[in-house]
Amino acid sequence: MDITRDKAAMRRWVAERRGLRIGFVPTMGALHAGHLSLVERARPGCDRVVASVFVNPTQFGPHEDYERYPRDLARDADLLATAGCDLVFAPETAEMYAHDAQTTIDVGAMQTVLCGAARPGHFRGVATVVAKLFHLVQPAVAVFGQKDAQQVVILQRMVRDLDFPVELRVAPIVRDADGLALSSRNAYLGPDERHDALLLHAALQAAAAALRDGERAGERIAAAARAVLERGTFLRLDYVAAVDPASLAPLANVTGRVLIAVAAWVGSTRLIDNLVLDVRGTAVREVVLGE
């Protein structure tokens, strides 16, 4: 497996493989089994798989964890090589952004709701770096994890609106045995905090149970989840919402697909989790976002 740190080498690698289909997995490193499932998902129909490792400063707010975000490129590269990656693109910040860069991707109203309300500029930063990476790697396929559901929905919209020649694939959330969704930020959690963190998954299960019991009002489905989250000691809820998975607009009544999304601080760690359900009459089925 090769590792490139600069854009020119990245572009040469792509140019030398013209005509081959590249599958692409953008990451911020600190890899876990969730990321490795994305590599797996990138392979079908692709001749090569590229992963990027880049902790993108423009998607962190001024008081967020950019500085302390875990970084270990050697370990990440080993994991990616074992997973069958052909190339890792791991640029420095100064390589990615000119000092006077000023062009950004504005993803409209969807960037200001849910996580966007608490993290102004976050999705603009995500969309911009993903657009840059798409232009550098020129993938036929790119894979994102459903864990970051709002990111997935926004990038699906970006790809459609800007006509990127890229197929997006979404990989299901990978969970630990106790139900906690894998996240690089789980490393921040102490044992008591981890106990509270499990409430996110339990809350989503409560919302799903309400739907299975016939509840269709978005507000009451979210309330079922909220009741579980209120049991936490170290947990401070940001939001829990039942929204349209295409537009992220709140659903007064669930008639088809619903994205139930939750965000909460546990201690000083911000965690997110979600569930997408497809409702047909009395049948309620878990599905992958956008599939």
Next chain:
Amino acid sequence: MDITRDKAAMRRWVAERRGLRIGFVPTMGALHAGHLSLVERARPGCDRVVASVFVNPTQFGPHEDYERYPRDLARDADLLATAGCDLVFAPETAEMYAHDAQTTIDVGAMQTVLCGAARPGHFRGVATVVAKLFHLVQPAVAVFGQKDAQQVVILQRMVRDLDFPVELRVAPIVRDADGLALSSRNAYLGPDERHDALLLHAALQAAAAALRDGERAGERIAAAARAVLERGTFLRLDYVAAVDPASLAPLANVTGRVLIAVAAWVGSTRLIDNLVLDVRGTAVREVVLGE
């Protein structure tokens, strides 16, 4: 020469020519010799030349000339075929933009100065449609006319900031024998108005003469141009400015390259023109933007 009206056909045409280098000329149609010089400029080093003809609604303000902008695809296609174009991409508006499109390219502070001050949203619209066209046509080279100097500077910045794998080329302004820069909007001018329109070029020549006479203060160079424009009867000046051609910031003193740009309404027609000069000591030389 082929003509495609839909994105899927455009993508197929590109896919069938994978490995070939495409030169691309985006236009709004109503073609004149200036546009045809762009086609010529697209050819070196490219295997095929594609032009687009699309009057992009998102770059027109609510009170601008979107409705009356001249449209004649049959004539444009004939001219492009004669100029040696291989394909014309001429989508309808509903094909280009989904009804709920909300992703745009934000080109930062450079979009609010000069023409951007009088045309809010214009350069966001331009950058967004050019990004879409780049993704659909996947050119190795794209050519723009220096006539739209601010557009060129903004697109150069966009390509750099977002790492588009596209080489931008700039073609010099093509003028009528009387000095008027060719523009599709010249068709709106009556004979008396055309007389006033010539003052734009004369004003730029006056600014160049001031530079050649040793004037280096940006304000006084602009004033030399302004004095000429004040002779117009039907002319209402929007701006005349001496700016840095890389950043579009006003130049207090000219020490290297200067973009002298002018915009004025003549009757109900808005016209622009510009000149880029390279100043080395006492030597003043006209150059092409970005070369």
